[in-house]
Amino acid sequence: MLLKQYRTYFIQKLTPLYDAMEAESFFHIALEELKGWRRVDLALNPDAELSSSEIEKWNEVLHQLETQKPIQYIFGKAHFYGLEFEVSSNTLIPRPETEELVGWIIKENEFKGSIKALDIGTGSGCIAISLAKNLADAKVSAIDVSAEALAVAKRNSDTNKVGVTFILQDILAADALPQQYDVIVSNPPYVRELEKAEIKQNVLDYEPHLALFVADTDPLLFYRKIALLAKGNLKPNGKLYFEINQYLGPETVAMLEEMSFKNVVLKQDIYGNDRMVACGV
Known part of the structure; x- marks a missing residue:
């Protein structure tokens, strides 16, 4: 079968579940992973054929996509802030909105020299590693409750050639943070x-519920605990940054103001949703 014919078949099989643009993006991700080709390579080789063994590999990817398994988990990698990260069922897939949060932190701290930063609930390590990669001389630490997630994050820090200190800790059970930040x-x-x-x-x-969900009865549980710890562990002029639930922006701001944080700023993401908060002590 010609590769271009398989492309048509691949997209047709997926369009009942995904829109055509998304289905096509999956094809091109698979094309790069399975064959090492970009879009232009397919255009330059219109008569390229797939062997029976190659078709088997493509069909396996197609089958997994039909079960709605995220393509990042199929190939075990995701891209975030210009870097590549290993992801697994123990880590969330990094989101574009989180890239915006990282960009905000970098913009506000890129000329401050050797800062100390802590990422709480690091997962794949995407926030901590991106900060370490983009803030010169920053000393970055990261906490997570999952040993499996930290193992992934450690491999990602090695792959991206940055030094991050990883700490296994249930933040809800913590009485204090390791140092001042x-x-x-x-x-x-x-x-x-x-x-x-x-x-x-x-x-x-497919994504870990431990990293996603919080009880309806106390949706700001983690924010309140982390803010309480930050009160005792932020340096003078230090800042606390959160990604937040888009429906709880005013509630999150009110909580931080009630805890006497200063200059609380609520920021929207590219989709116009309340998504980020920053404040100082």
Whole structure:
């Protein structure tokens, strides 16, 4: 079978589940992973054929996509802030909105020299590693409750050639943080159980619920605990940054102001949703 014919078949099989643009993007991701080709390579080789063994590999990817398994988990990698990260069922897939949070932190801290930063709930390590890669001389640490996630994060730090100190810790059980920091950042669990109906099936079925969901009765549980710890562990002029639930922006701001944080700023993401908060001590 010609590769261009398989492309048509691949996209047709997926369009009942995904829109045509997304299905085509999956094809090109698979093309690069399975054959090492970019779009232009297919255009330059219109008569390229797939062997029977290659078709088997493509069909396996197609089958997994039909079960709505995220393509990042199929190939075990995702891209974030210009870097490549290993991901697994123990880590969330990095989101573009989180890139915006990282960009905000870098913009505000890139000329401050040797800062100390802590990422709480690091998962794949995407926030911590991106900060270490882009903030010169920064000393970055990262905490997670999952040993499996930290193992992935450690491999990602090695792959991206940055030094990050990883700490296994249940932040809800912590009485204090390891040291004083200039920056504390967290993208903690914030999706309420009542919002599950809005979550795509591929997220519900494959991404770790431990990193996603929080009880409806106390949706700011992690924010309150982390803010409390930050009060005692942020340096003078230090800042706390959160990615937040888009439906709880005012509530998150009010909580931080009630805890006497200063200059609380609520920021929207590229989709116009309340998504980030920053504040100082």
